[in-house]
Amino acid sequence: EAVSGAQLVAESLKAQNIEYMFGVVGIPVTEIAIAAQAVGIKYVGMRNEQAACYAASAVGYLTGRPGVCLVVSGPGFLHALGGMANATMNCWPLIVIGGSSDRNQETMGAFQEFPQVEAGRLYNKLSVRPSSLEVIPAVIEKAVRTSIYGRPGSCYIDIPGDFVNLQVNKSSVKYVECCLPPPISTAEHSAVCEAASIIAHSKQPLLIIGKGAAYSHAENNIRKLVDLCGLPFLPTPMAKGVVPDNHPNCVAAARSTALQHADVIILLGARLNWILHFGLPPRFRQDVKVIQIDICAEELGNNVRPAAILLGDINAVTKQLLEEFGRRPLKYPSNSEWWEKLRQKITHNEERSKGLALQKSLPMNYYTVFHHIRELIPKDCILVSEGANTMDIGRTMLPNYYPRQRLDAGTFGTMGVGLGFAIAAAMVAKDRTPEKQVICIEGDSAFGFSGMEVETICRYNLPILIIVVNNNGIYTGLDADAWKEMLKFGDPATCAPPVSLLPNSHYEKIMSAFGGKGYFVKTPEELQNALKASTTDKQTPSLINVMIDPQSERKKQEFPWLTRSNL
Secondary structure, three states, X not given: XXXXXXXXXXXXXXXXXXXXXEEOOOOOOHHHHHHHHHOOOEEEEOOOHHHHHHHHHHHHHHHOOOEEEEEOOOHHHHHOHHHHHHHHHHOOOEEEEEEEOOHHHOOOOOOOOOOHHHHHOOOOOEEEOOOOHHHHHHHHHHHHHHHHOOOOOEEEEEEEHHHHHOEEXXXXXOOOOOOOOOOOOOOOHHHHHHHHHHHHOOOOEEEEEOHHHHHOOOHHHHHHHHHHHOOOEEXXXXXXXXXXXXXXXXXXXXXXXXXXXXXXXXXXXXXXXHHHHHHOOOOOOOOOEEEEEEOOHHHOOOOOOOOEEEEOOHHHHHHHHHHHHXXXXXXXXXXXXXXXXXXXXXXXXXXXXXXXXXXXXXXXXXXXXXXXXXXXXXXXXXXXXXXXXXXXXXXXXXXXOOOOOEXXXXXXXXXXXXXXXXXXXXXXXXXXXXXXXXXXXXXXXXXXXXXXXXXXXXXXXXXXXXXXEEOOEOOOOOOHHHHHHHHOOOOHHHHOOOOEOOOOOOOHHHHHHOOOEEEEEOOHHHHXXXXXXXXXXXXXXXXXXXXXXXXXXXXXXXXXXXXXXXX
C-alpha cells in the first residue's frame, strides 16, 4: 500500500497529538493541509503567514502542545520568521512546516528557491529537512519533542515540493510513537534549603511570577506559597492571573516601589531582561538577593549573580519550597513596615488612575475607556492585548483572575500578534472552554498589522470581540481639524507627523464588511451600550471602534513640535 509525502506529514503530526494547523496554502503545500483535515487536524486558513505563525505559537502556550504553521516556499517561509522568533523569545512551542523547491532544481533558480533550513536556524531550536519520505515520522517526532522539552521554542521542518505527492510503500516507512511528555525535573535539595533560609531571613521579600510559571501550570502551588508565607507578589504581564490580580498580596499597583526596595526577590519563571530592568540599580537595590527558579540552566545568573539557583520545572520546584516551608513554617507579618509602604503606594496609585477614569471630558481618555471595559466584560474572559499605550495602560487597569488568559506583545515586544493570538485562543476555547469569551483589545496602529484577519474570524465564525482604542496614531495622533489644518502646509509625506494615522478611521466597517457587527463609539454611554450588546451576543464576531482623545496620555517631552502653535 502506497502513501504520499503529504499523507505522511499529516499522519505523523496526528500521531504526535497535534490538533491545530494555521497557514496560507499554495504551491507546494496545499495537499498537506487537505491531508491534515482528513486525519482530523483542524486547519485554519489565514490571510498572512505572519498572523498564521503567531496563532500557531499561541496554541503552544495555551495547550502545552505546539500548533503547526504551514507555509509555502520562499516568501511564505520568510513571512513566518516573525512568528518563529516571537515563539522562541517567549519560550513557546511551535512547529513550522515550509514547502521548498523541488530537489532536482536546487541551485538552478527554482520557483521561490531559498536556503530555508539554514535561514531557519537563527529562529528555531531545530531546523531540519527529512532526507527521504521514510524518515518523515521520525523527524516530526523529534521536532515536536524538541519544541516542548527543556525550554520550549520553535522548530522548523522543510518539505521539498517533490516530496508532497511522491509515494512510498507503507512497509518501508519508519513509523514512531508519540513522544513521551516532557520530563519534570526538580532542584537540588540543598538549593531549596538555601532559598528557604534566605526567604526566612528577608525583611522586604518579593515574589515575581513570570509566564514560565503560567506555562508550567504552577498556579495552585504558587497560590499556596503566597498564602502560606504571606509574601507580596508581582506578576509579569502574561503571568497575570496565575494568582488572581485581586488577591490581597498582589502589589502590581506599586510595581516600581516593590522592585526598588525588595531585599530578596524570588523569580518564578521570569527572566531579568528589559521587562524587569535587568535586575540592576537604580530600579533594584544594589545588594538585592535573587533566588532564581528556571527550567533553563543557561538563564541562571544572567545580569545578576543569584544568591540561590533552583534549576527545574516551576511547578515542581514550587512544590519543593512548599514542602520545605511545611517543615519550618514561615508567615511573613502582614503588619510589617514593608507591607505598610507597599499598601500606601498601592492606594496612592489606584486613586490616581481612578481620578483619570472618572474624567467626564470628551473625547474620552484611555483610563475612562478601560474603566468601562473592566466593568462590563466577563471576569473569566481571555484577554488579548497589543499596542503601545493601549497595552501598557490596559495591563494596569484590566484584571486577570485566571492563568494563561492574557496574551500580549510579550518578551519580544511584537506588534501585529493580536488577531492571530485571538483566533488561536478562540479555536482552543471552542474545544475546551466554550463558555469563555475572547476579547482582543488593540491600539489602532496595532490593529493595522493584521486587520484583514477579521475575514478569517468571520469565515470560521469565531465570536471574538475586538475593541480598537483609536487615537488616530502611534503613541499619539491629530484630530480631524488639526489634520485638515496640516494639509494646508503641503503633502502629508512631508508634513504629517510620522506617528499619525488618518483621523476618525472607521475600522468597525472592516468587521461589518465580512458579516460581523461593527460599532463606532465616541461617548461613555455609546461604549457601554456596544459592550453590553457584544458581550450578550455570544455568536457573532464584533468590533467596537472607540474614539479617544488623540493626545490622551501623551508624555510632554515626546514630540515637542507636535503642539497646536506649530501647526
